Amino acid sequence: MFRNTREGLALALPAAIFSTLLFLVPVGILLSEAFRFEGGWSLQGYIDFFATPLNRTVFLRTLKLGALVAGTAAVIGYAAAFCIVNLGPRARGTVFGMVVLPLMISPVARTYAWIVILGRTGIVNEAITGLGLSDTPLRLLFTETAVFLGLLQLFLPLMIISLVSAMENIPRDVIPAARVLGASWLAVFFKVILPLTKEGLVIGGTLVFTGSLTAYITPAILGGSKVLMLETLLYQRVNVSNDFVSASVIAMILIVMSFSANLLLKKIASARS
Amino acid sequence: MNTSSRLLANWVILGLTLTFLIGPFLIIILAGASDTSYLAFPPEGLTLRWYLKVFTVESFRASFLLSMALAVFGTLAALLLGVPAAYALNRYALPGAETVRTVVAAPIIVPGIIVGLALLRYLVVPTGVTVTLALFMAHTALVLPYAVRVVSSSMHNLRADMEEAAVLLGCSRFQAFTKVVLPNIRGGVLAAFILGFVTSFNQVPVSLFLSGPGVRTLPIDMLAYMEITFDPSVAALSALLAFMSLAIVFVAERLLGFSRYV
Amino acid sequence: MKTTLSRLALGCAAAALATTAAQAQDKTLTISVYSFAQDEYKEALYDPFEEICGCDVVIETGNSVERMAKIEANAADPVIDMAVISTQDALALARKGLLAQIDSSKLSNFDKLYDSAKDPNGDGMAVGYTYYASSIVYRSDLVEIESWGDLLSDDLAGEVALPNITGTQGPLTLMMLAEALGETGGYGPVISTIGEHSDDIVTFYSRSSELVQLMNQQEVIAAPVGKFAWGSFKEAALPFAWANPKEGQAGGMNVMIMTKDNGNEELAYQFMDYWLSTEIQTKVAEMQVDSPANKEVVVSDEIAENLTYGADVIENLNIMPAADVLDQRESWVEQWNTEVIQ
Numbered sequence: 109m110f111r112n113t114r115e116g117l118a119l120a121l122p123a124a125i126f127s128t129l130l131f132l133v134p135v136g137i138l139l140s141e142a143f144r145f146e147g148g149w150s151l152q153g154y155i156d157f158f159a160t161p162l163n164r165t166v167f168l169r170t171l172k173l174g175a176l177v178a179g180t181a182a183v184i185g186y187a188a189a190f191c192i193v194n195l196g197p198r199a200r201g202t203v204f205g206m207v208v209l210p211l212m213i214s215p216v217a218r219t220y221a222w223i224v225i226l227g228r229t230g231i232v233n234e235a236i237t238g239l240g241l242s243d244t245p246l247r248l249l250f251t252e253t254a255v256f257l258g259l260l261q262l263f264l265p266l267m268i269i270s271l272v273s274a275m276e277n278i279p280r281d282v283i284p285a286a287r288v289l290g291a292s293w294l295a296v297f298f299k300v301i302l303p304l305t306k307e308g309l310v311i312g313g314t315l316v317f318t319g320s321l322t323a324y325i326t327p328a329i330l331g332g333s334k335v336l337m338l339e340t341l342l343y344q345r346v347n348v349s350n351d352f353v354s355a356s357v358i359a360m361i362l363i364v365m366s367f368s369a370n371l372l373l374k375k376i377a378s379a380r381s
Numbered sequence: 382m383n384t385s386s387r388l389l390a391n392w393v394i395l396g397l398t399l400t401f402l403i404g405p406f407l408i409i410i411l412a413g414a415s416d417t418s419y420l421a422f423p424p425e426g427l428t429l430r431w432y433l434k435v436f437t438v439e440s441f442r443a444s445f446l447l448s449m450a451l452a453v454f455g456t457l458a459a460l461l462l463g464v465p466a467a468y469a470l471n472r473y474a475l476p477g478a479e480t481v482r483t484v485v486a487a488p489i490i491v492p493g494i495i496v497g498l499a500l501l502r503y504l505v506v507p508t509g510v511t512v513t514l515a516l517f518m519a520h521t522a523l524v525l526p527y528a529v530r531v532v533s534s535s536m537h538n539l540r541a542d543m544e545e546a547a548v549l550l551g552c553s554r555f556q557a558f559t560k561v562v563l564p565n566i567r568g569g570v571l572a573a574f575i576l577g578f579v580t581s582f583n584q585v586p587v588s589l590f591l592s593g594p595g596v597r598t599l600p601i602d603m604l605a606y607m608e609i610t611f612d613p614s615v616a617a618l619s620a621l622l623a624f625m626s627l628a629i630v631f632v633a634e635r636l637l638g639f640s641r642y643v
Numbered sequence: 644m645k646t647t648l649s650r651l652a653l654g655c656a657a658a659a660l661a662t663t664a665a666q667a668q669d670k671t672l673t674i675s676v677y678s679f680a681q682d683e684y685k686e687a688l689y690d691p692f693e694e695i696c697g698c699d700v701v702i703e704t705g706n707s708v709e710r711m712a713k714i715e716a717n718a719a720d721p722v723i724d725m726a727v728i729s730t731q732d733a734l735a736l737a738r739k740g741l742l743a744q745i746d747s748s749k750l751s752n753f754d755k756l757y758d759s760a761k762d763p764n765g766d767g768m769a770v771g772y773t774y775y776a777s778s779i780v781y782r783s784d785l786v787e788i789e790s791w792g793d794l795l796s797d798d799l800a801g802e803v804a805l806p807n808i809t810g811t812q813g814p815l816t817l818m819m820l821a822e823a824l825g826e827t828g829g830y831g832p833v834i835s836t837i838g839e840h841s842d843d844i845v846t847f848y849s850r851s852s853e854l855v856q857l858m859n860q861q862e863v864i865a866a867p868v869g870k871f872a873w874g875s876f877k878e879a880a881l882p883f884a885w886a887n888p889k890e891g892q893a894g895g896m897n898v899m900i901m902t903k904d905n906g907n908e909e910l911a912y913q914f915m916d917y918w919l920s921t922e923i924q925t926k927v928a929e930m931q932v933d934s935p936a937n938k939e940v941v942v943s944d945e946i947a948e949n950l951t952y953g954a955d956v957i958e959n960l961n962i963m964p965a966a967d968v969l970d971q972r973e974s975w976v977e978q979w980n981t982e983v984i985q
Contacts, residue, residue: 112554113476116469119469120466122462122465122466123481123525124480126462126521126522128484130504130522131488131496132484133503134500134504135496137502137503138498138502138503161980187394187398188398192395194391203395203399205634206403207402209406209630212579213406213583213619213622214603214619214622214623214626216585216600217406217616220615220616221406221408221412223856224412224860225422227861228862231422247845249845260401264398265402268398321492322493322494322586324493324585332847333849333984334846339586342494342495344809346590347712348809350715359492359494359498362492363490363495418859418879419856419859419860420860439682440681605704607853608679609678609679610855611853611855
């Protein structure tokens with residue numbers, strides 16, 4: 109550690125000032141607009157926002173889909189991460205690379221594909237009718253299911269990556285030892301794996317949840333006007349109605365939601381141990 | 382469970398997960414070759430005309446160049462700001478270090494659409510800054526958290542006593558940094574660059590509101606193109622871009638084990 | 644590929660500077676247009692005009708709502724000199740005082756226009772340059788469409804898409820449904836009826852391109868759409884047909900406007916007049932991009948079939964006054980949000 113404070117600040121401050129001026133200040137002004145009403149300060153924007161049934165529906169839907177995607181990602185993520193850390197070093201690198209790969213591909217492309225996959229003549233419906241699970245093709249596009257799948261595909265890699273790096277820190281012998289001592293797999297998971305990987309779960313969960321809240325393309329393309337989420341509603345408020353107060357209110361809600369999710373997950377993680 | 386059946390279960394789980402993650406990408410590649418005027422999978426007839434059309438659409442060319450410029454220069458600017466900051470946060474006992482860290486990391490937490498809207502309303506409109514410059518700043522701010530985080534973590538593993546020794550031996554602090562620190566964090570800086578490049582290049586929400594006459598990033602231009610037609614050229618373009626990203630990442634992985642830093 | 648990429652990367656700095664350079668040129672006309680068929684416009688309109696005026700034409704594209712928001716944001720110092728837009732968006736901008744009066748004496752081709760195109764909003768701030776009819780496109784092998792009311796019939800339940808209320812086509816559909824359902828007292832009851840059928844409607848689309856995709860992958864088998872999109876349906880392998888409902892076709896017009904005090908009026912007039920000329924209107928019509936508003940345009944029957952063309956068609960369109968849309972849209976959207984997409 110160097111003690112020369114002035115030198116240290118000179119190095120660190122440009123980044124901090126840049127972020128503040130170009131980022132925190134404009135965003136701050138925008139958010140403060142959510143508390144403006146007829147020239148004064150007020151919570152009227154929020155009252156109006158939640159008084160509208162559609163806005164309430166959209167808010168709850170966003171919350172629900174975010175939680176569902178994060179929850180599902182956690183379940184699949186644990187299974188996949190456990191499998192990945194059990195692989196030999198070579199295979200592990202390859203598989204891990206394949207998990208990271210989708211993150212490098214434009215979300216436009218990744219979402220676009222689901223239009224044909226989930227269509228009435230798409231492969232999912234071909235499989236469903238082919239297997240005799242349903243006589244007629246299911247309506248998947250423009251439903252919450254479509255948005256859910258699109259978001260899960262988009263953000264699952266983040267969860268797997270977080271969990272893999274957390275699991276790599278579990279000492280090698282702990283799990284076999286617990287098994288030898290007669291613990292069931294379920295017990296091993298809840299007593300050993302979960303406590304040791306909770307930090308990864310918190311990071312992954314926050315990333316997936318926040319990502320799902322703030323994705324624009326997926327709900328816009330796969331949900332359409334019948335499955336609005338907060339992000340698409342915000343865009344619509346600005347571009348269709350020129351309604352900047354609602355836009356700021358939605359912005360504030362999105363930020364509060366991501367922060368609370370992070371705090372909540374941290375709290376849950378610390379309560380378990 | 383015996384070992385071989387456990388191994389099988391292992392691969393089944395991984396196979397399903399990877400199919401879900403990578404399948405859509407394969408579908409896009411094929412759908413881009415469908416001989417139809419709309420998107421179709423399985424493709425009906427095979428053609429390369431959509432892949433070729435991508436190169437003839439003028440707005441794609443302009444927006445590709447803009448996105449490239451933003452990704453390269455925005456990430457370089459973020460590194461220029463981020464590397465010294467990461468260094469200072471690791472090596473100096475700074476008052477308010479936590480604040481600096483939070484401020485610099487903030488762009489990652491705030492939804493991109495809000496950043497874009499805020500910059501449009503409170504930077505572009507009142508100050509007359511061009512949309513291109515606003516995009517550049519937004520992309521720099523967006524990449525900054527990654528730059529600081531990735532470079533920090535590669536600096537973390539580097540012991541400070543080497544630089545102290547260098548300083549004791551008569552190097553200036555700056556020389557100590559360029560001669561001792563920089564060579565050792567090269568990999569981290571390069572990884573941050575690639576991560577920043579990909580993040581910036583694929584960025585949608587920030588750029589949603591930041592577009593002007595003739596100024597549009599590639600992903601936004603792709604969305605605009607879809608307002609005209611859903612022909613498979615967007616799929617073809619997506620596939621081509623994905624290959625470009627993959628090539629970059631593959632080379633990076635080979636050179637420095639990039640995935641360690643993601 | 645690699646060399647191309649590195650060359651592209653090198654060219655980046657130049658690209659980032661390109662817009663500044665363009666603005667620095669002496670004679671530049673910045674126009675805001677719909678994003679479709681830009682290659683055709685470039686060939687038929689922009690390039691020849693640049694030749695004639697010795698100026699640069701900078702083009703901003705997007706849908707009308709987005710473009711309108713930008714004209715408004717830059718009202719104090721207009722970036723856009725001239726725009727083409729829907730009649731109701733033009734009226735909205737005019738009411739906000741953002742548009743200039745159009746002096747028809749400066750447009751030598753003005754007298755060649757259909758009467759309804761000369762001053763569609765009655766405020767002298769807009770000139771129609773193209774018409775579009777609006778009807779229902781449907782799968783002729785699966786369903787018969789005789790009335791706008793068929794959209795809500797049991798046969799089409801779960802198979803139909805409607806245009807979103809926020810777009811231009813939405814209100815037109817409301818108007819024709821009101822006619823079909825015999826509603827005379829405003830569109831409120833029509834919206835309620837759509838709300839009751841909400842589950843039967845696959846989606847409320849916002850872009851005709853999206854609808855083309857949906858109909859081609861058999862997601863829906865009927866939907867109201869503007870004639871300008873008809874060309875994309877005709878190319879398809881599936882048997883699509885254009886309905887002639889007994890209530891007639893709805894219709895609308897897109898107009899040219901000029902922003903107030905843009906300082907570039909002369910060039911803007913020159914461009915507008917050129918676009919309205921029989922030569923350019925014919926060229927654009929033959930490319931099947933826009934239907935002409937110029938009466939003197941003559942095209943073959945084959946071309947005409949894809950356009951909204953001819954005095955008898957144009958004079959029989961059910962055109963909704965822009966003021967109706969503008970004054971009531973907000974209450975429609977509110978009711979729509981509560982009863983339809985809830």
